[in-house]
Amino acid sequence: MMSEIPYFAVVALIAIGLYIVMFKRNLIKLAMGIVxxxxxxxxxLITLAYRHGDRLSSPIFTSQIMGGDAAAYSLPTPHALTLTSIVIGVATTALLLAFFMKLYQKFQVSTIDDMRRLRG
Amino acid sequence: MSFYNDLITHAPAIIIAIPLLFAFATPLIGKINKYVRNAWAFTAVLLSGALAYVLAWEVFKNGGDPNVYVFGGADGTAFDVLSNVRISFYVDGMAAFMGIIMATVAFAAVIYSFSFVKKYTGQDKYYTLILLVLAASFGMVFTGDVFNLFVWFEVSSVAICGLIAFRSNRGESFEGAAKYLIYSTIAGLFLLFAIGLLYGQYGHLNIKYLSSAIGANGSMMVLDKIVLGILITVFSLKAGAVPMHMATPDGYSEAPAPVTAMMVTASQAGLYAVFRTCFTLYGGNIQNSLAQIDLVHAAGYLLVILGVLSMFVGVTLALVQKDIKRLMAYHAISQTGYMLLGVGVGLAVFASGDNTDFAEFGRTAMTGGIFHIFNHALYKGLLFLTAGAIIFKAGTRDLNKMGGLGRDMKMTALFFIIGALSIAGIPPTNGFASKFLIYESVFKFNPVLGAVAMLVSLLTLASFVKVFYAAFMGPKNPEMKTGEVPKSMLVGMAVLAGMIVVFSLLPSLVIGEIVSPAVTSLAGPGPEIGTSLTMFSGQGAWNPLVLLAVLGVTLVIGYVIRMLGQKGTVPKGEGKKPYLFGNPTEVNGMPFVVPASNVYWGFTRALKRYYKPMEKMHSGLINEYVFWFVATAGLVMLALTFL
Incomplete structure (x- = not known):
């Protein structure tokens, strides 16, 4: 049960984020929702890395080193994936905030209601 | 030959390395002067493009057998157990086919850019981002690893959004860029989540491995179905399929014209990913289980539904636009529908396991859909470039304020006509050749779908007649600049127009040489459609040369009849005036002009009940757009899980 708690956190984070993106109107809140x-x-991804039982492929860290359960281990690939996706996330968030900043400079836009020059 | 063999072996990596390297060196080179920088960017697209063509040549020669490149592998090509944990590139017929599309359009777009962005600041960054878009498009189609696909997906979105906001003097470009970025970022995160699900289930990211693992135990798990649903929705969003299309026209219309042309190919990389998911990832070992066959069959119908929606909604919305680039952007959505429809029908028949049906029309539908991808990139790229030329000279993008440009811009008008005939599917263009295959095979699948496909072509023609009328015909607006656009823009357009002419004259050879290997690498070998100069769809045949000969003879006969007439006749009285269907020729001393937005007034008014909710749906609120995406993803997942 304990090992499943992170999955609940994943669902909660994604659900809250989607709710914000779909229903909140402030641009900064929108960016926070995406984050x-x-x-x-x-x-x-990180949660997927922690496994218990037979090793599927090359683990680099087992909790045995720390004096723990020998069968619990961590896969390296998801960590690499997460690192990559964090970097991508920083890039997209920075670009998005830059766009919002420029929009504010041009039109004093702070909510999406003012951001509808392009439509139809 | 050894150097050549090495080159081919490493080509998948080099093709992507060249634009990446040149992209990040561009700001440095730009310090020297602008001519060197332009030459530098040109060299990048030329080298990587030429290599893409050479690689494609080798792949097609082997009938679409993949050229595998494993990063960090012992000799680059060996595909062993360890390859599953390495990033690999997998260039088969389909990927090579997409690669040459990217190369062609990028080549034309970069040449066109030399004059087009001349007056703007920040050109160093412009060329950097253009090359990054090219690298990302190549990456998306060559990669054989789902996470790598996500990375290229994001590189593509970020670079494209930077370019949409290139004209920073216009606030609207930031709006378009922000909407496009929010849309594609959320889609990208869904994709990441789906990749996490795949990894959690199978412990690998390699598409080839996953394809053999999915359904290997004889049943489909719910998670497999959910992953398929997410992947189809996300990649359709990238391709711009209705109802996830809302940010696409915003981005397309605000980006500079050459960038829009490249965005068309970048969105086709999304389309490629849809096909790759359905045919290779899920359909690669379709005989594994009945559940898998059912799932892929359902996915085929899903693509058909998305395709029909895109075709119809795209074209009807295009008809009422008055912004020239927005109009063309909706047409891009509409034409994407044809590809989804053609390949969707192919997939549905492929998965049904009915080999006679597949040989009879399923494969033809796929061939048509895939051929249409190349044609679309050519004519849509050309049309966006002509739209850029029109805006360049007219100084406005509002069709109501344009007019009379045909007097000065004869070459642009010619290129526009070539593109418009091709997109509307008028024989003998290449657009007709691919649509012909789609009509005939889809009609066999379901007559209603075939009829819709024809109707959409008709509306496409109507809408381009409007653009031609508004931009090139009529009285000239005295505020507009005169003269033809600069040479480099003409050359850029001529490259694409020339390709269209070649493809129009020899559709059968093109299908036989490059489209068939692509179809084969997705759906396995089958009967050839293009074996001689005449193309056989299974139902009918098409040979543009015969049609051209008939047209030529008709022209000669017409000319002879004209010669027989009386010489020196001068029209008198009413005959002198232009015929305007009973409308006055002059109003208050000004020539009478119907504004472009009123040309189809009767049509739009009759369909008021359709256009009202459509207008509400495209509200410009990004919240609602995201809601549509999430709702579609949910519906698709539900449909795939329970049907």
Whole structure:
């Protein structure tokens, strides 16, 4: 049961993030919602790395070293994936915030209601 | 030959390395001067493009057998157990086919850019981002690893959004860029989640391995179905399929014209990923279980539904636009529908396991859909470039304010006509050749779908007649600049127009040489459609040369009849005036002009009940757009899980 708690956190983070993106109107909140979804996805990847039982492929860390259970181990690949996706996340968030900043400079836009020049 | 063999072996990596390396060196080179920098960017697209063509040549020669490149592998090509944990590139017929599309359009777009962005600041960054878009598009189609696919997906979105916001003097470009970025970022995160699910289940990311693992125990798990649902939705969003298309017109219309042309190919990389998911990831070992066959069959119908929606909604919305680039953006959505429809029908028949049906029309539908990808990249790229040329000279993108450009811009008008005939599927263009295959095979699958496909072509023609009328015909607006656009823009357009002419004259050879290997690498070998100069769809045949000969003879006969007439006749009285269907020729001393947005007034008014909710749906609120995406993803997952 304990090992499943992170999955609940993943679902909660993604659900809250999606709720914000779908229903909140402030641009900064929108960016925060996207970051929350991203955090949820990253947490999901990290959680997947922790396994118990037969080793599927090359683990680099077992809890035996720390004097723990020898069968619990951590896969390296999801950590690499998460690191990559964090870097991508930083890039997209920075770009998005830059766009919001420029929009504010141009039109004093702070909510999505003002951001509908392009439509139809 | 050894050097050549080494080159081919390492080509998948080099093709991506060249634009990446050149991209990040561009700001440095730009310090020297702008001519060197332009030459530098040109060299990058030329080298990687030429290599993409050479690689494609080798792949097609082997009938679409993949050229595998394993990063960090012992000799680059060996595919062993360890390869599953390494990133590998997997260039088969389909990937090579997409690769040459990217190369062609990027080549034309970069040449076009030389004059087009001349007056803007920040050109160093512009070329950097253009090359990054190219690298990302190549990466998306060559990769054989789902996480790598996600990385290229994101590189593509970020670089494209940077370019949409290139004209920073316009606030609207930031709006378009922000919407496009929010949309594609959320889609990317869904993709990451789906990749996590795949990894959690199978412990690998390699597409080839996953394809053999999915359904290997004889049943489909719910998670497999959910992953398929997410992947289809996300990649369709990238391709711009209705109802996940809302940010696409915003991005397309705000980006500079050459970037829009490249965005078309980048979105086709999304389309490629849809096909790759359905045919290779899930359909690679389809005989594993009945559940898998059912699932892929359902996915085929899903693609058909997405395709029909995209075709119809895209074209009807395009008809009422008055912004020239927005109009063309909706057409891009509409044409994407044809590819989804063609390949979707192919997939549905492929998965049904009915080999006679597949040989009879399923394969033809796929061939048509995949051929249409190349044609679409050519004519849509050309049309966006002509739209850029029109905006360049007219100084406005509003069709109501344009007019009379045909007097000065004869070459642009010619290129526009070539592109417009091709997109509307008028014989003898290449657009007709691919649509012909789609009509005939889809009609066999379901007559209603075939009829819809024809109707959409008709509306496409109507809408381009409107653009031609508004931009090139009529009285000239005295505020507009005169003269033809600069040479480099003409050359960029001529490259694509020339390709269209070649493809129009020899559709059968093109299908036989490059489309068939692509179809084979997705769905296995089958009967050839293009074996001679005449193309056989299974139902009918098409040979543009015959049609051209008939047209030529008709022209000669017409000319002879004209010669027989009386010489020196001068029209008198009413005959002198232009015929305007009973409308006055002048109003208050000004020439009478119907504004572009009123051309199809009767049509839009009659369909008021359709257009009202459509207008509400495209509200411009990014919240609602995201809601549509999430709702579609949910529906697709539910449909795949329970049907």
């Amino acid at each position: 929350l979804i991203e955090t949820g996805a990253n947490l999901f």
